[in-house]
Amino acid sequence: MVPLGDAEADAAMQQTHWRFRGRLSSMGDALDAFLAASASDRGPWLSVAFAAGIAAWFVLKTPFEWAAVVALALAAATAAAAGWRNHGSRGHLRLAAMALALTLAGGVATVWSKSELAGAVPIARPMFGEFEGTVLRRIEQPAEQRVRLVLATREPGTGRAIKVRVNVPLDLITPASAEGAVVRLKARLMPPAPPMLPGGYDFARAAWFDGLTATGAALSPIEVIEPAPQKGSLARFQRWLADHVRDHLSGSPGAIAAAFASGDRGAIDPADEDAMRDAGLTHLLSISGLHVSAVIAATYLIAIRLLALWPWLALRVRLPVAAAGAAALAGIFYTLLTGAEVPTVRSCIGAVLVLLALALGREPLSLRMIAIGAFFVLLLWPEALVGPSFQMSFAAVIAIVALHNCAPARAFLAPRGEGLLVRIARHGAMLLVTGFAIEIALMPIVLFHFHRAGIYGAFANVIAIPLTTFVSMPLIALALLFDTMGLGAPFWWLAGKSLELLLWIAHFTAAQPGAVRLMPQMGGMAFALFLIGGLWLGLWRGRVRLLGVVPLVLASGLLAMSRAPDILITGDGRHVGITGEGVRLLVLRETTSDFTSENLRELAGMEGEMLTLDRWPGADCSADFCVTTLRRGRRDWRLLLARSRAQVSERELAAACDRADIVVADRMLPNACRPAWIKADLKSLRVSGGLAIYLAEGEVRSVADAQGEHGWWRGAK
Numbered sequence: 001m002v003p004l005g006d007a008e009a010d011a012a013m014q015q016t017h018w019r020f021r022g023r024l025s026s027m028g029d030a031l032d033a034f035l036a037a038s039a040s041d042r043g044p045w046l047s048v049a050f051a052a053g054i055a056a057w058f059v060l061k062t063p064f065e066w067a068a069v070v071a072l073a074l075a076a077a078t079a080a081a082a083g084w085r086n087h088g089s090r091g092h093l094r095l096a097a098m099a100l101a102l103t104l105a106g107g108v109a110t111v112w113s114k115s116e117l118a119g120a121v122p123i124a125r126p127m128f129g130e131f132e133g134t135v136l137r138r139i140e141q142p143a144e145q146r147v148r149l150v151l152a153t154r155e156p157g158t159g160r161a162i163k164v165r166v167n168v169p170l171d172l173i174t175p176a177s178a179e180g181a182v183v184r185l186k187a188r189l190m191p192p193a194p195p196m197l198p199g200g201y202d203f204a205r206a207a208w209f210d211g212l213t214a215t216g217a218a219l220s221p222i223e224v225i226e227p228a229p230q231k232g233s234l235a236r237f238q239r240w241l242a243d244h245v246r247d248h249l250s251g252s253p254g255a256i257a258a259a260f261a262s263g264d265r266g267a268i269d270p271a272d273e274d275a276m277r278d279a280g281l282t283h284l285l286s287i288s289g290l291h292v293s294a295v296i297a298a299t300y301l302i303a304i305r306l307l308a309l310w311p312w313l314a315l316r317v318r319l320p321v322a323a324a325g326a327a328a329l330a331g332i333f334y335t336l337l338t339g340a341e342v343p344t345v346r347s348c349i350g351a352v353l354v355l356l357a358l359a360l361g362r363e364p365l366s367l368r369m370i371a372i373g374a375f376f377v378l379l380l381w382p383e384a385l386v387g388p389s390f391q392m393s394f395a396a397v398i399a400i401v402a403l404h405n406c407a408p409a410r411a412f413l414a415p416r417g418e419g420l421l422v423r424i425a426r427h428g429a430m431l432l433v434t435g436f437a438i439e440i441a442l443m444p445i446v447l448f449h450f451h452r453a454g455i456y457g458a459f460a461n462v463i464a465i466p467l468t469t470f471v472s473m474p475l476i477a478l479a480l481l482f483d484t485m486g487l488g489a490p491f492w493w494l495a496g497k498s499l500e501l502l503l504w505i506a507h508f509t510a511a512q513p514g515a516v517r518l519m520p521q522m523g524g525m526a527f528a529l530f531l532i533g534g535l536w537l538g539l540w541r542g543r544v545r546l547l548g549v550v551p552l553v554l555a556s557g558l559l560a561m562s563r564a565p566d567i568l569i570t571g572d573g574r575h576v577g578i579t580g581e582g583v584r585l586l587v588l589r590e591t592t593s594d595f596t597s598e599n600l601r602e603l604a605g606m607e608g609e610m611l612t613l614d615r616w617p618g619a620d621c622s623a624d625f626c627v628t629t630l631r632r633g634r635r636d637w638r639l640l641l642a643r644s645r646a647q648v649s650e651r652e653l654a655a656a657c658d659r660a661d662i663v664v665a666d667r668m669l670p671n672a673c674r675p676a677w678i679k680a681d682l683k684s685l686r687v688s689g690g691l692a693i694y695l696a697e698g699e700v701r702s703v704a705d706a707q708g709e710h711g712w713w714r715g716a717k
Helices: 008-037 044-059 063-083 088-118 203-210 234-248 251-262 270-278 289-308 311-316 319-337 342-359 367-380 382-386 388-405 407-413 420-450 457-483 489-510 524-539 543-561 594-604 650-658 682-688
Strands: 127-141 146-154 161-169 182-190 214-218 223-226 452-454 516-518 567-569 576-578 619-621 625-632 635-642 662-664 678-680 691-694 699-702
Touching: 044 063, 044 088, 044 367, 044 382, 044 524, 063 088, 088 203, 088 367, 088 382, 127 161, 127 234, 161 182, 203 382, 234 251, 234 319, 234 457, 251 270, 251 457, 251 489, 270 489, 289 311, 289 319, 289 342, 289 457, 311 319, 319 342, 342 367, 342 388, 367 382, 367 388, 382 388, 388 407, 388 420, 388 524, 407 420, 420 452, 420 457, 420 524, 457 489, 516 594, 524 543, 567 594, 576 594, 678 682, 678 691
Parallel strands: 161 214, 635 662, 662 678
Antiparallel strands: 127 146, 127 182, 146 161, 182 214, 182 223, 452 516, 567 576, 567 691, 619 625, 625 635, 691 699
16 A cells, blocks of 8 residues: 555655755755855865865875775765755855865875875884985084984895985084085984874874985994085075074074074074973974064065165055065075975965065955965975974964954054053053963964973063064174174174073073973864864854854863873883872883983873882882782772893793783783783784773773874884
8 A cells, every 4th residue: 555645644754854854955045145144254164174184184094094085075076066056046055065075185185195205115124234325404403412414325135215314423423414415324223213102293204204214323423425515505504604693692592593593403402492392482493484474574674665765666666566575585585594394384385475465455464365375385295284383383373363353352453542652551462362362272282292281371472472573583683784794793792682581581481380281192082172163263253153162162171081091101112101109100110211201201291200110119129020000990900010121931921921910011922921901012012002001991092093004104014
């Protein structure tokens, strides 16, 4: 029997169906109307979709998943084009769906292509030998008592062309080993290191996109076979400029002045760098938006003033266009001079776009211009998306532009008939508010990447940014200019005093109680929600932007519930950190490596001195093993941790393993060792990488979990 729709139940079903379709249609019309009314706010979301595609490639693990995302995005674009073809009234919705899907697919394809083209397969294992190669880059690092060389050489055995980075002590190298020289040296090379612990810095990924196949250290003096070309080069001029600055300004001020002038940070004292970081001022040491913008703005203002003095030119040429051209050339030269690092190039692109907007009479500081700059950077360097530099710089700029474009800020800064001091106070207050807005925007990024939160950075930046932009950098430029006439000494003295003040601000701020607080690793979901909420707040206008508060609240809740792992195990099995047993981090053994200790502290979210297990009353340690019991999740967990590689009776070891829940060793253990839960010996750690263990939840996170089949991960191969 076929129902004809006469029954009441059939009629109700039909009405429900049509009501549902009606609601969908109304939602579609409302969304289309919203997009039509938000014409100026739609463009930046294309860059967000492009970035989302790049992020998806890094998060997903296999080529099948990457291809599936591209296929689904293309299918969605096709469905939008075909499904709404006859809905002429929904043109904005149709166009938005197509554009977002296509740009998302383009993001996946771009970073996938870059990985295949630029990725360099690392060497299979550590190697020692004599190498001959051409110096591609020489990086001075006098504060570390070394020079870093990037060499083009051949892999022993295979003859494969490879690019390696070698650290050379100062007593083993001469100035002749410059760019273009052919050198010979004995060195020990290692494959680029993966993260030491889950959530740690992934140098292997960075090296993959940089084309580096190995890193290491020189063990013999550098022999120059062919000297570097004598013709001038920008790298040689950069080194000369850095040396010239340090000759006129000694100590820490000279090192920072050299960084501002040439991008050479190698002479900055680690203590000063740490203080700048803890005070929230480390961005001043990296040549990025602040420095490039200062150079371009100064050049633009000087050029337009000087060109205006030439009446014939002023009557025939648009001076803003000519000044913008001169400023763009100055910015490009400064970018090349300071090493053309990705953050500097990114800032230069953004500044040139601002100049283009000025020349065309458009709004220079708009979210649309920021989005265009971000798109070009990601098109050339898609791998920059997952680095803190890209995220922090664009988050800061978006926060600044969004804040100053909102109605309350415009009203607060609107011209009034008031005195000079009141205007200065008003702009000073806005500068402080801007500093807080930037700190809030950067906080999730800093927590995710560096596991630390600064508290007083906004106050320090209120003084440090104007001091650097309007005092220190102009004085350094004037000193260099007047050095051509032998009259630069007064300007060097003033520049030195301004930089001493900058360093005093950094050390004073960093020394305050609670200036920096370490936090446990932020989860990926919380970080994604912070980004979504921040972008929604920053890119839309009107009341709809308040919806961004929802993901921010959810992210804050997830962050508040996050906690440090109970046990951290490094990828080589040598270092173990235990949290939750007091205010100090318990470690298996002492280490002289600052990198190792900082990783353990940051990922444990614990400050202060570490305490070795053999000095902790809760552990029973011999020369070869430590045994301890941790109370978590209403039960006891017994740990057996190897301290040496001495031979131990297999029967005794097997018996000890049987009584343990977790066994950790920096060597391969026999099959007879069978703990109740985890056996983290050298064999298993080579596959998994470092581990973070949450005992109460029974959860184990590994470095390998986040790597998948990306080319730089060699753990499971």
